[in-house]
Amino acid sequence: MKYVPPGQPGSIVSVKPRYENFIGGKWLAPTHGKYRVNVTPATAGPITEVAESSPEDVELALDAAHAAKDAWGETTATERAAVLNAIADVIEKNAEMLAVAESWENGKPVRETLNADIPLVVDHFRYFASAARAEQGSSTEIDKDTVAYHFREPLGVVGQIIPFNFPLLMAAWKLAPALAAGNCVVLKPASPTPWSILKLMEVVEDVVPPGVINVITGPGAEIGKALATNTRIAKIAFTGETVTGRLIMQYAAQNLIPSTTELGGKSPNIFFADVMDHDDDFLDKAIEGLVLYAFNKGEVCTAPSRALIHEDIYDEFMARCLVRIAAIKQGDPLDTETMMGPQVSKQQIDKIASYVDIGKAEGAEVLIGGHRATMEGEFATGYFYEPTVLKGDNKMRVFQEEIFGPVLAVTTFKDDDEALEIANDTLYGLGAGVWTRDGNRAYKMGRKIKAGRVWTNCYHAYPAGAAFGGYKISGVGRENHAMMLDHYSQTKNLLVSYSTKPLGFF
């Protein structure tokens, strides 16, 4: 089926002409009254207008968050969990609407938002509702009359800056643990995808106490910086590229506050020869595992963008993968039959085209794709790129740098040692995939690959409860797990003496 685009007659998504900032539970116009057109990458046509905020708006959001933080920080875990569960329930009730809104704004196919993004958002809030309830402090008997009590206390008000590739799921990944730990948040969405988060705020505004979540939209150089450098935040979290990642950590250092960063990857997906021992479901799954580079049109920090295939099976395995890639249906992201939508922006598709040219100039062989995709009708102006495979070697730039598009770099290896060497020959260390029928090999490879997440005989699963984060220059910190509560709280130690005797020193 095809969903009607948001704002058009018959659509399940209503669109206002313009959207203000969500601050203190209210919709506040930006101080300078400036707005920016928000477009859909499917047609490059406008969806609505969003606030082009300024540093004054950051201060207003921080005022609201600080006004709310004491009451929110003193709620019981029971009360906070109830709010998180209420958020999950109301999102679930509006899942289809949010899936369509996010698909239209980001370009990701609606079958992904319906089946992955939004259900994961819902589950993420429920997971952290449970984690908040299960949290325990500790007490240590220092000696028979002295006890050290450890309590988890919220940081206060935290800043969060999120990326465009999973607008709602990345919001959930950052919001849920922060709220569960008792913090109030000022969140800045990515410039290409602010609107679907504002739709999310419309959905949750009645169940979240005012000021606990505040969302401001606008340019990173203005409001991102004003937020990250602000002395009124107690922590900053960021997902994006490495230079802004360093800047975030620099600002955090200057303010002496913690930061967490997730900065991308160039993840190897390794296929050992035994995947072709049988022509069965597992082989079918492994082929799909390679083609998952096209999931979310490759705009995933952990995209399996380097395929390493054992030389003995390369020809036959790749031939079967290419048949599957050729069958990828591109088009209207709101058509449930569409498998790959448009890239998020003109900037992104231009960058992808540039990288494919760089790959060709370096001698990489184009096995499939390699061009902008030609679309019909209203989608002719959208940012569609063909699913592409480049064969080359790991020293090429297309193997070393994150393209953030549907471009797979593929190479071969001769044995386990070479597979490991190629897999780890990268600056990044966010994700990896290992495909083999041999459990011992899978375990050994998984432990030796320098990456925070090694999918073993699967890929692109993001369940709450599985820690996610980078090794090497892929960032600092972990998300998606109860350990995230550590990143959003500080430890209070009460060291209590139950002895009535003086020390005797003075």
Added chain:
Amino acid sequence: MSKSVISPRITATPAAREAITRLRAARGGPVMFVQSGGCCAGSTPMCFPEGEFIVGDVDVLLGDIDGSPFYIDKRLDEAWHQDVFLLDVAEGPPEDFSLAAGDDLHFVTLSPGCATPGS
């Protein structure tokens, strides 16, 4: 950080030079560039007010464009093994914390001799 550059490895298109001149005039001060990597807007050069980004021993100075220095992380530089970078501007606003190259414009780096973006 490398302070002296014998043979500048950064060059710029007239459009990029004009954008820098406009930015300097509008901001009343010089700007700097740092080549990025990683996810989302990775691979694009980030433009900041000069001194905003603290460069360290890990950064290489590729040269300067009319007084605006251009840096790259030496690990990225080694992985990319690209001799010369060409700074240009392209349509669309910048991402993350970079300054814009003008109204609805952002800076990009190209490999001279390679096709330009969008082709």
